[in-house]
Amino acid sequence: MxxxxxxxxxxxxxxxxxxxxxxxxxxxxxxxxxxxxxxxxxxxxxxxxxxxxxxxxxxxxxxxxxxxxxxxxxxxxxxxxxxxxxxxxxxxxxxxxxxxxxxxxxxxxxxxxxxxxxxxxPVATMNLAEYMDRHPKPASDSPMRCWFGCLASSLAYLHSERIKHRDIKPANILIKGATIILTDFGIAHDVQDDLTSSTVGTVDSKTPMYCAPEVADEKRRGRAADIFSLGCVFLEMAT
Missing domain, CATH: 3.30.200.20 (Phosphorylase Kinase; domain 1)
Incomplete structure (x- = not known):
């Protein structure tokens, strides 16, 4: 059934x-x-x-x-x-x-x-890591120009729902046509607290290339760690 x-x-x-x-x-x-x-x-x-x-x-x-x-x-x-x-x-x-x-x-x-x-x-065509491998130098008409705002909006939405993603990286960002989608909430965390920059959580997973310094040092992480990771993704997209 x-x-x-x-x-x-x-x-x-x-x-x-x-x-x-x-x-x-x-x-x-x-x-x-x-x-x-x-x-x-x-x-x-x-x-x-x-x-x-x-x-x-x-x-x-x-x-x-x-x-x-x-x-x-x-x-x-x-x-x-x-x-x-x-x-x-x-x-x-x-x-x-x-x-x-x-x-x-x-x-x-x-x-x-x-x-x-x-x-x-939706079912994605590929993830952002695969897309950047295929398009190492973004063209002037690349859809990536629009994706910065889309990803920032999705992360702001998660934080407004008191959720920290905790593993933002190109492999966890999907592409369907010209639309970009944040995925993989396997280690995401519901902070259950007021949304402030001091909201913290324990460290239990990290991707070294995209993790914030406090995560690399195995210290407690707040929502700023998500923002740092997204910034690393943005830098990779732009270069």
Whole structure:
């Protein structure tokens, strides 16, 4: 059975409407054969699992236009099940709260065996790291000229929702057409405090090339660490 979703549409500043998901549902399946989604292509691999593009099997049967999702599959190992479960719950709880045109959207979740899957939209063409590898010198008409403001807006939105991303880097920024999207909230943190520059949190992950000095020194980090990381991304985009 396909996961029941209450959906709507929302017009963005970029023009076309995007799908908005409400009442995110979770399903438990006994067998991989019961999962109502068909694999299309591998999008990436990570420490905890992989991401692939999928579509609903029911859409093939009724001939309707296929809606695709990016499916993040996390392998829950028994030895680290408590830690992995905490990260999964944290990521889902944060993503459910977010609604911004430049932030990835969660559509549904399910489990099958030792695999936990998160379905998201949109399905990106590539990430920013791959884009910059292909376009080492931005042209005057490059869409990157617009992305600075889009990324700044997405980070300001996260901070207004009292969320610190904590791992901003080109690999966690997706590109779909001319639209840029911030993703990967696996280690994001809900500060549950007033939004001030002194808001801090513990250090549990970092990407050396993009982390703030206090993070590199394994000190407590505030929202300024996110801003520093985004500044590093901006510098790389500009040069």
């Amino acid at each position: 396909e996961l029941p979703l209450e959906t709507g549409t929302q017009t963005t500043r970029d023009g076309p409407e995007r799908q908005v998901f409400r009442n995110i549902q979770h399903e438990d399946y006994e067998s991989p054969r019961d999962v109502p989604y068909r694999h299309i292509d591998v999008l990436g691999n990570g420490h905890y699992g992989f991401v692939d593009e999928v579509e609903a099997k029911s859409q093939q049967a009724d001939g309707s236009t296929a809606v695709t999702y990016a499916r993040k599959t996390i392998l829950v190992q028994k030895a680290r099940s408590a830690e992995t479960t905490r990260r999964i719950r944290n990521e889902i709880d944060i993503m459910k709260r977010l609604d911004h045109e430049h932030v990835i959207r969660i559509a549904a979740t399910y489990t099958v065996g030792n695999r936990f899957a998160i379905l998201m939209q």
